[in-house]
Amino acid sequence: MSTLTLTANSSRWSIFAVCSAALMLPLSFSAGVIATPAIALQPGGSPLALSWITNAFLLSFGSLLMAAGSLADRYGRKRLFISGVSVFTLLSLLTGWVPSVVWLDVVRALQGAAAAAALAGGGAALANAFDGSERARAFSLLGTSFGVGLAAGPVIAGMLMAVAGWHSVFLCCALFGVLALVIGIRTLPESRNPDAQALDWAGIFSFSIMLTLFTWGMLEVADSGSSLLSTSLLTASLVTALLFVWIERRSPHPMLDLSLFRYGRFVGVQLLPVATCYCFVVLLVVLPLRFMGFYGYDALTTGLLMLAISLPMLIVPSVAVSLTRRFHPGSISCAGLLLAAAGIGLLSVVTPQSSLPVTLLAMVMIGSGSGLPWGLMDNLSVSVVPPQRAGMATGIFSTVRVAGEGVALASVSTLFSQLLVNQLNTQGEAPESARQLASYHLSGPHLLPLAEQAFQQLLLVLMTITLLCAIAIWRCLLPKRASALPAKD
Template identity: 30%
Template sequence: MERNPRRWLILVVLCLSTLVLVIDNMVLTVAIPSITADLGATAQDIQWIIDSYILVFAGLLLTAGSLSDKFGRRKTMIVGLVLFGAASVLATYATSPDQLILGRTLMGIGGALIMPSTLSILITVFDEDERPKAIAAWSAVAMVGLVGGPVLGGALIAHFSWGVVFLINVPIAILAIVAALVLMPESKGPWRKADPVGMVLSMAGMTALVWTIIELPKAGLDHTGTQLSLAVAVASLAGFAIWETRCDAPMVPLSLFRNKTFTGASFSLVLLTFANGGLLLILTQYLQFVMGYTPTETGFAFAPMAVAVIVFNSIGAALLPRTGNRFMAVAGLLVIAAGFAALATLSEGDGWGLLATAMLLMGAGGGLAMPAVISALMGAVPTEHAGVGSALNDTIQQAGAALGVAILGAVLSGTYTDRMDSAPEGARSSIADALALGDGSVAEAARSAFTSAMSTSFWAGAAGVVVAAVLASVLMSGREQERAAAAEAAAEAASPAEGTAREAAPVG
């Protein structure tokens, strides 16, 4: 296809749009204490302030991706940015927990419209040769937001009220909207009928699934609410799968999973985000409760990983045309597994050196693996389904991260409780409760138990990433197969009849 002369400026817009979502989710973690004190929020309020966004975002992703293919990817992204910015203003000036929960819910809707559109526009703007570099830059920006969020949030809250962590979204959203209108062409897939049944089933299924994952470690499977949400998730997602295979115009073409590369990339991505989701949950607690870091210092501790991601994203993008997606994905995943193994050896007395080394390994592996896995996954998606393909990528990552938090969190909690079986009752459930008792010997035992439990969890994470590497090696295409597929696609695009049928190029 003819290269858009503004494509790199368009990439800047897409990165800004992604950055606003990642920063928002990360800065919230350092604002929780201030929100609790200022609004009088209960523990249940705080849970809903966090979870309302996640539930709406996960539930709407597939529907949002389908809508972007149907009505226009730029249009969908701009609507999402407008909604996200307006909801951020509402959250900024919230005077009660209910108002803040409403703002977070609306932000989740906006985020669900933004996220699939960014990657789908990237896929349609960049050709096969430049796409790895573009995806690498897009991935690096997400990592910068992940690490920079807590640092920025901590610095802002030190000088302003907690509302500023939401207000910073507004200028970024406005800049992205203006740039999108000026620079970005519209693109959409060919017209097809709407799939309202698929939309309802996907929303119900994903929302119930994420809710079950969130509640399972706290309530357990014996709880009636957890059982009900799990039943809804299973029934809705099974119904969705059956409906999509029989529908004349399916919202999600499940036939994609017949492609081994798509399936291999999908499962590798689930296991990778599974491990990384647990990493953030566990390591932030270790740094703050065991090492005594502040939230801002905790954010800085992830800086070596962010730097390594940026450097190795560039290296991986440069090597990808010569090595192919499979080689780079497997190599990166094995490096990440080595990073998890290094983290699993951390002890209470270890200083900055071992932690920084592990962070560098994690970042280097992520910089090599993520662009390759996402390129493989999106390369298997037809252009006319770029929006829903991007939404599948986002949904897979959301589900993997949620599972990682739930399962590795449960491993951490269970192992910690076992190690604290002789401690006072109030110290057995969590290290935070143990430290709150103010007993020096209990605190020392709690730090030791947590470090041991963290090691077990990180070994489990390393195992998951090794399995991801094996799946990528077995299922993803090698370089020669990728070249053959690209040549076949080019031949099909050269046919006028096929070109007309598959048209999904920019329309404005």
């Protein structure tokens, strides 16, 4: 066997290793959503503590991704990838022995930090190892794996919980971690940026504190309404955001190069994950809980119904890459977002009771539409910066993606809670009913019409956000409108 063949085989296996991790990380997020109702029964916990099972993971994941990208450039991309996957896998094995939901929240926060290291290190390693069309294919597979992990989570969780309980959901993630480790240690090439600068610790801390305060504040609003605590937390998050911008503009080696946001193409790329957060990722959370909490489907049935939105992610991202031979990536992405918005609009006028086939059709439209930009945005994220800045590029993009998921989930939860309160006020129901419904647990059949009205209003908001993002992305990514990034830093 020739050296060239060995190199090609090694390259394919290195992609497989990173994609295994990219599937494992979002799988842990989306599968955890299905597991939360079972965790509420055993070991049990308050609604706020249960909400942190998902939000603690997303918070640490999103807030540390840019720092992880800088660490990858400085200390080695393979080294950070292996370290992150190892810690994540170990913590997944420990979830079966946590004594309470609070401890589970702590483990999930640590998992988020490990996930940041794994994704930033693996993505930067692929960006350095491949170029041109090969890099486009590698990042298409990476994006597809991330999407499949998100979308397949409810299905896998439903099947596992039907036979082995909620602990098995996290143990399944550990299996993918072991696979990524075994292959990655042997095949992933090591690389680093010889000109990497010192870490921007002030930026890292201020960004993390900003996200923590905002998420905590939004969850407090959703749990107990507007209060002095929630107002103080949200105000403090705004002040910290301004502090973060001030720090980054004056840092000689900023974690986030704010000057990049002067370029339309860079801004357009960052809007892609924001759009998919609101038209796809949020629905991966609210639809399963709607099926289980509103209509009483079990976890397995819910997982099977979610195939309608998840299966397109197995096919459509690769189709999107093929379409770039004839159409501009910006046009493909916008067309996908328009299709997803149409699906959300259709979903807002039907219920599983009134027409399950139409509900599933709407979910197929959402999954297919979201899959078009999903297959393109990972490669676009590194194509708009010089290769030596691959670590920062993947860190910024992944931060927008994951932090956006956390912000979207917290904001949508809060919005849904407020919409429920408005609906219940018109019927003279107690505020406690809103909190029950916001957790997708009906306390009486008479509340179902009110819950559905609030849910339909929420869908219309998500459709509007998706359409606005599509318009902005169209303006930013079209060749005649997009401003090119400089060839050098």
